[in-house]
Amino acid sequence: MNDEPVNGITDTQRHFSSVSNARRCSECSEEALGRCPECRKGLCQDHFPKQQHSPCAENQMKMAQNQVCYVCGTQVYPDQWSLSKTSHVVDAFTCQGCGRYVCNELHTHHKKDEFTITREGLRGHRYQYTVRYCDLCSPLQHVGGLKGLGRMIATVGTVAAVIFFYFHP
Ligand SMILES: [Zn+2]
Ligand SMILES: [Zn+2]
Ligand SMILES: [Zn+2]
Ligand SMILES: [Zn+2]
Numbered sequence: 001m002n003d004e005p006v007n008g009i010t011d012t013q014r015h016f017s018s019v020s021n022a023r024r025c026s027e028c029s030e031e032a033l034g035r036c037p038e039c040r041k042g043l044c045q046d047h048f049p050k051q052q053h054s055p056c057a058e059n060q061m062k063m064a065q066n067q068v069c070y071v072c073g074t075q076v077y078p079d080q081w082s083l084s085k086t087s088h089v090v091d092a093f094t095c096q097g098c099g100r101y102v103c104n105e106l107h108t109h110h111k112k113d114e115f116t117i118t119r120e121g122l123r124g125h126r127y128q129y130t131v132r133y134c135d136l137c138s139p140l141q142h143v144g145g146l147k148g149l150g151r152m153i154a155t156v157g158t159v160a161a162v163i164f165f166y167f168h169p
Helices: 011-018 056-066 138-143 145-167
Strands: 079-082 087-091 110-120 123-133
Touching: 138 145
Parallel strands: 087 123
Antiparallel strands: 079 087, 110 123
């Protein structure tokens, strides 16, 4: 940014006047370009990564010990960053099916990207979420992984119990 005054107004002043207060990054005075999926704060491109804004950075530090692949114990680094002003990438390193952390190299059995577009002010923002499935959940991804299967079994079990009691008074 060129801060030499042109016609008496610096770029910084011009920039500030063009951005309303509501659209400011919660960490600095830059324009907020994305919204953290975890804390819902509006953040600029520099502060969008979790390590760059509080309280997510502090949570990340505290959680670091527990952020390990549930199969092999390799530490994983959940991350998010901005590719441009309007496209953001979020990779939580968790299995969509069971919610546990999985490493990228060995225990992410299946990986795909899901896109959502949200409107922020005048612009549409594209969020790209990395969806992972572990070895166990990958075959079950159509029913929502282990958690989904658990729910299904519970439902089937209830139905079976009802039928059983209905026929055995
Ligand atoms: Zn910022
Ligand atoms: Zn955050
Ligand atoms: Zn692993
Ligand atoms: Zn899983």
